[in-house]
Amino acid sequence: MSDELKIYAPDPAVAAQARVSGMAAYEALCKEAETDYEGFWAQRARELISWKTPFTKVLDESEAPFFKWFSDGTLNASYNCLDRNIERGLGDKTALIFEADGGEVTKVSYSELLARTCRIANALRAQGVKKGDRVVIYIAMSIDGVAAMQACARIGAIHSVVFGGFSAQSLRDRIEDTGAKLVITADEQVRGGKHLPLKAIVDEALALDGCGAIEKVLVVKRTGGAVTMKEGRDLWMADAVAGLPDSCEPEWVEAEHPLFLLYTSGSTGKPKGVQHSTGGYLLHAALTTSWTFDLREDDVFWCTADIGWVTGHSYITYGPLALGGTEIVFEGVPTYPDAGRFWKMIQDHKVTIFYTAPTAIRSLIKAAEANDAVHPKSYDLSSLRILGSVGEPINPAAWEWYHLHVGGGRCPIVDTFWQTETGGHMITPLPGATPLVPGSCTLPFPGIQAAVVDETGKDVPWGQGGILVVKRPWPSMIRNIWGDPERFKKSYYPADFQGKYYLAGDGAIRDPKTGYFTITGRIDDVLNVSGHRMGTMEIESALVSCTELVAEAAVVGRPDDTTGEAICAFVVLKRPRPTGDEAKAIAKQLRDHVGKEIGPIAKPKDIRFGDNLPKTRSGKIMRRLLRSIAKGEAITQDTSTLENPAILDQLSQNN
Ligand code: WT7
Numbered sequence: 001m002s003d004e005l006k007i008y009a010p011d012p013a014v015a016a017q018a019r020v021s022g023m024a025a026y027e028a029l030c031k032e033a034e035t036d037y038e039g040f041w042a043q044r045a046r047e048l049i050s051w052k053t054p055f056t057k058v059l060d061e062s063e064a065p066f067f068k069w070f071s072d073g074t075l076n077a078s079y080n081c082l083d084r085n086i087e088r089g090l091g092d093k094t095a096l097i098f099e100a101d102g103g104e105v106t107k108v109s110y111s112e113l114l115a116r117t118c119r120i121a122n123a124l125r126a127q128g129v130k131k132g133d134r135v136v137i138y139i140a141m142s143i144d145g146v147a148a149m150q151a152c153a154r155i156g157a158i159h160s161v162v163f164g165g166f167s168a169q170s171l172r173d174r175i176e177d178t179g180a181k182l183v184i185t186a187d188e189q190v191r192g193g194k195h196l197p198l199k200a201i202v203d204e205a206l207a208l209d210g211c212g213a214i215e216k217v218l219v220v221k222r223t224g225g226a227v228t229m230k231e232g233r234d235l236w237m238a239d240a241v242a243g244l245p246d247s248c249e250p251e252w253v254e255a256e257h258p259l260f261l262l263y264t265s266g267s268t269g270k271p272k273g274v275q276h277s278t279g280g281y282l283l284h285a286a287l288t289t290s291w292t293f294d295l296r297e298d299d300v301f302w303c304t305a306d307i308g309w310v311t312g313h314s315y316i317t318y319g320p321l322a323l324g325g326t327e328i329v330f331e332g333v334p335t336y337p338d339a340g341r342f343w344k345m346i347q348d349h350k351v352t353i354f355y356t357a358p359t360a361i362r363s364l365i366k367a368a369e370a371n372d373a374v375h376p377k378s379y380d381l382s383s384l385r386i387l388g389s390v391g392e393p394i395n396p397a398a399w400e401w402y403h404l405h406v407g408g409g410r411c412p413i414v415d416t417f418w419q420t421e422t423g424g425h426m427i428t429p430l431p432g433a434t435p436l437v438p439g440s441c442t443l444p445f446p447g448i449q450a451a452v453v454d455e456t457g458k459d460v461p462w463g464q465g466g467i468l469v470v471k472r473p474w475p476s477m478i479r480n481i482w483g484d485p486e487r488f489k490k491s492y493y494p495a496d497f498q499g500k501y502y503l504a505g506d507g508a509i510r511d512p513k514t515g516y517f518t519i520t521g522r523i524d525d526v527l528n529v530s531g532h533r534m535g536t537m538e539i540e541s542a543l544v545s546c547t548e549l550v551a552e553a554a555v556v557g558r559p560d561d562t563t564g565e566a567i568c569a570f571v572v573l574k575r576p577r578p579t580g581d582e583a584k585a586i587a588k589q590l591r592d593h594v595g596k597e598i599g600p601i602a603k604p605k606d607i608r609f610g611d612n613l614p615k616t617r618s619g620k621i622m623r624r625l626l627r628s629i630a631k632g633e634a635i636t637q638d639t640s641t642l643e644n645p646a647i648l649d650q651l652s653q654n655n
Pocket of ligand 1: 418533
């Protein structure tokens with residue numbers, strides 16, 4: 001493996017001015033954390049965060065694995081992201097550059113963002129929202145979206161942002177699980193020139209069972225599209241904030257006070273509400289923005305993720321603002337009005353740090369190769385200095401293209417491995433220190449004790465694949481699964497490792513010479529489609545909930561050139577197995593059904609019908625066989641335990 005490694009040493013000019021400059025500096029930080037783990041984090045927590053009451057305790061392991069950090073300190077996240085920058089003289093500095101789907105640009109300064117945040121915070125208080133209450137935010141990328149999150153943080157309410165692509169049913173599930181009393185939404189969202197309803201979906205969700213705790217819905221006017229306002233429940237945001245002051249005393253909360261819940265898929269059951277803390281989370285969001293992106297005073301930072309995902313939380317709403325940065329908030333999609341949109345925006349706004357997902361890169365490569373006008377070479381991208389990748393492994397070919405055509409061969413690419421649960425980067429290069437290897441997320445962030453172990457928790461030698469774990473708790477780690485501490489323990493601190501190691505759910509291998517990590521993919525039944533995480537069980541439940549048609553369903557992933565993985569469903573119907581046009585029509589109906597149950601991102605790409613599924617004599621579905629069929633591979637595995645081997649041929653045929 002090492003023999004083929006193509007290594008890109010950091011550019012001396014980048015390294016010279018970087019915060020962490022050179023490998024010796026990186027190694028010194030790792031050593032510092034190893035020697036005095038708590039001292040390492042405490043020092044950064046004092047440097048990067050303003051505390052109302054300084055903490056005296058650092059890590060509290062007394063209730064492991066429910067770890068606490070900085071627990072006797074108090075702070076406010078919105079104070080740290082807004083007021084503090086204004087006190088430092090950055091009041092007039094641009095905090096957000098919002099570009100709408102249609103191209104209109106709105107800039108807000110730190111002072112303006114604070115005023116907007118405070119008005120929303122006051123409106124929330126006026127509607128009876130108090131510290132610890134949950135607020136669901138179902139809104140598109142917008143200044144109000146960021147301000148709404150900050151407003152919740154300001155009054156100690158716990159936000160739970162639900163991605164605007166989720167269906168009414170998924171929204172309902174999240175509203176019910178959080179027990180939220182208020183929803184913040186918009187009339188519509190605009191993506192790729194299309195108006196899509198948001199408020200109507202909220203109405204649909206609230207009409208389902210389980211949303212009884214919701215008292216109010218605040219509606220931001222985005223398009224002016226028609227909506228129905230329910231008397232006594234629904235209120236326009238403009239009316240809710242009218243006459244309220246644009247200052248609002250922050251609620252000082254304990255470091256462990258939950259800042260937000262964010263739902264993500266696991267291998268079983270319903271999505272889980274990942275609970276993050278205020279102090280530890282904010283520290284890591286800020287520290288990684290500082291070290292991984294080397295964010296400075298004059299940078300223009302663009303993270304293309306949606307605020308509905310954790311990337312948008314850490315690298316739009318919290319990290320860059322905590323450091324007083326200027327960042328882009330983009331409403332639209334990378335391919336509208338054409339596939340040059342990202343490159344044009346980098347050129348127009350002189351973006352210096354650009355952070356996106358491999359799936360976006362791969363689809364833009366295809367478009368650029370077909371049409372010079374949308375090729376990065378047709379734009380001036382010379383402002384860029386650092387590139388980032390997140391969400392899934394980046395294949396070396398896409399990495400090389402990103403490096404050469406977007407970064408002009410000058411810009412380091414930070415391939416950041418992390419998860420909703422980790423709050424911020426875990427394994428990542430630092431741009432002025434780490435020599436880069438395409439396809440590898442390189443080495444752990446200083447202080448993060450990542451390791452590759454076998455089933456018993458023993459370290460495996462470099463060069464041998466194993467299970468990715470984190471050996472010590474870190475400040476921004478998941479604190480709990482909302483309402484389900486048992487599931488938290490089982491999912492992340494399983495007995496296999498005596499409850500001592502955090503289980504990431506990914507496999508990994510370290511390069512035999514450099515020790516660099518390569519993530520080999522999930523080891524559980526979680527799929528990653530275009531950087532969106534989904535459980536195979538969730539999609540199976542959605543399919544079988546189409547009770548008039550579906551008897552049984554099994555979902556697996558298969559590799560896909562653009563989306564990383566594609567969803568492939570094997571379905572047994574309650575009627576004879578369809579073929580030809582009929583099969584196509586039923587497949588479409590099932591796709592739409594899944595879209596309605598979960599959201600369009602969960603629609604299976606392939607649906608294959610069978611008279612049965614391959615099962616062992618004890619009735620267990622043999623998914624590894626289905627994975628081979630989905631890939632179009634010949635079946636080489638042992639099938640002797642199979643009850644019904646003939647089914648494999650049937651499923652292998654294209655319907
Ligand atoms: C899963 C987490 C991290 C924020 C966005 C996704 C995969 C993430 C990488 C990377 C290889 C990656 C893992 C992980 N993943 N980043 N740089 N290289 N794989 O957060 O939805 O919680 O998904 O995404 O499989 O477990 P998420």
